[in-house]
Amino acid sequence: MREQTAEPAPRGPDSPVDAADPVAAPGDSGSGIGGHHSLGRRRVLIAATAVVVCGGAAAGFLLLDRDDSRATPDGGTSRVSTAPVVRTDLVTTQRVDGTLRYDGAYTVKARPGSGVLTWLPDVGDTLARGERVYAVNGRPVPLLYGDTPLYRTLEPGVDDGPDVEMLERNLKALGHGPALTVDDHFTEGTADAVRAWQDSLGRTETGTAAPGDAVVEPGAVRVTETLGIIGADAADTLLTLSGTRRIVTVDMPVAQQQLARLGATVRIGLPGGRTTTGKVMDVGTVARGEEGTASRGGGGSTSGDSGGGGRTATENATVEVRVQLTRPGEAGALDGAPVSVDFTSGSRRDVLAVPVSALLALAEGGYAVEAAEGGGSAAPGGDGANRLIPVRLGVFAQGKVEVEGEGLREGLRVEVPSS
Missing domain, CATH: 2.40.30.170 (Efflux pump adaptor protein, beta barrel domain)
Structure with missing residues (x-):
């Protein structure tokens, strides 16, 4: 399900609507652009989807709570710090x-009348080619890789088919019949490789492979559930498996x-x-x-009509x-x-950006950042080291916002609330 974000707030005296027509938060004392400004507490609600330019989207709303306290006559410390204007790439995402x-889901079922279940793996075990998946009457039933199961008895004279190729490919991978030609034809060489395989499993060497002699899955598997009962007749579903990826x-x-x-x-x-x-x-x-x-x-x-205006x-x-x-x-x-x-x-490539918390709403409309050109915050009535730079807003992403404005440059430090 797509992550839900806050719905846009109704336009009102307390809410800016977009980058081109923002309004100041209540209680803002307006001040002109340039020179020194003593800024009181500002609360700005920015509808992020409304201030995006040049494509992209930002999720939800950003609530900025600026408390631009300055150094006080009694020596109190400032509660603002600075951050640089950076040139970066901004990527917007949808969560x-x-x-x-x-990956994958498989079910292992026993053949009716096959015998008593004598062994099962544990949940979480990983099984590879040639390893036993379960055992009946003490006889291991191993795993082979492929897309075609053993659905008929394979022996010399059987019709060619993809199940023959699957068996030969596995026999060769397991080291039985190294000179075996992998194709869809069951030969005496195939029967010899089957005998070698049966010998390794402790089975009677018949040279034929029948349904139930192996479990065939696309690759290595992981045991997700054991359903069979050891000591009972092997019946119905014994295991559920998944892939290992x-x-x-x-x-x-x-x-x-x-x-x-x-x-x-x-x-x-x-x-x-x-x-x-x-x-x-x-x-x-x-x-x-x-x-x-x-x-x-x-x-x-x-589906049919949802009725009632629902989705x-x-x-x-x-x-x-x-x-x-x-x-x-x-x-x-x-x-x-x-x-x-x-x-x-x-995404926006190679743009100037500042932390979202650096934005200030102007009483006369629009947004600005406060450039700390004197190297830090200035006290009210100071030497005018700081100035407001009006900015146009672009995409919001990764805690930053794209900004454009006369006088902005990479490395310029702007004021942000300190943590």
Whole structure:
């Protein structure tokens, strides 16, 4: 679900509406541009989506509470500090909720009448090619990699097929039949490799492979749940598995689907305040609404009339976006954990920017920053070292705001409230 931000406040005497037509906060004492200014407490509510220029968007509202106290005659300390005007790149993002999990979901079922279940792995175990997935009557059933299961008995004379190729590829990878030719034809060389494989498993060397002799999955797997009962007949579902690759899945609103570009880098917020990065690996093409109904490509209604002016399922439709972690180890052992994903929605390159808290609302309208050209704050009635520079606002991002104005330059120090 997309993260909700504050709705725009109604326009009123206390709220500026945009960068071109802002109003001062109540109680502001207006002062002209230039020279020294003694600034009292200013409270400014900036509608971030209204002050963006040159594209991009910023989420929600920014509430600035400036208390520009100066040095006092009795020697009290100032409560303002300075920050430099910087030349930087500003990137605006759209935050969407996601789930950190392991890729893939598989179910392992026993063949009816296969025997008594004698061994199962533990939840969290990782199984690779050739390792046992479970055991029946003391006989291990190993894991093979592939997309075609063992659905028939494979032996010399059997029709060619992809299941033969899958078996030969695994036998060769496991070191059985190093001279074996991997194709879709079962030969006597294939039967010899099967016998060597059976010998390594402690089975009778028949040279044939039958359904139930192995579990076939696309790659290495991780055990997510054990359902079988050791000592009971092996029946129905024994295990649920996942892949070993860590991914984040996001239900992206269809209206924001263009933000999810294949290969694009995203920032992922993990539980506990940690962050990591990932890349978009897949963007779904089937949109789903609240009721779980689907429409190809998100077009058309996915439910009936919502009635009462409510949002329809189409308006709430999402597509699944999958993100691969750049550094999976940074996610620890979390599985099924809620995360946030920041998708880039716009950027401004090589612009001047100041901390958002440096902005001041002017009584006569517009915004300014206070340049501390004397190297710091000046006391009321001082030598006029500080001056206000009116600014035009651009995008808000990363705690900064793009600014333009006559007299602004990189490195110029402007006043901000001290922490």
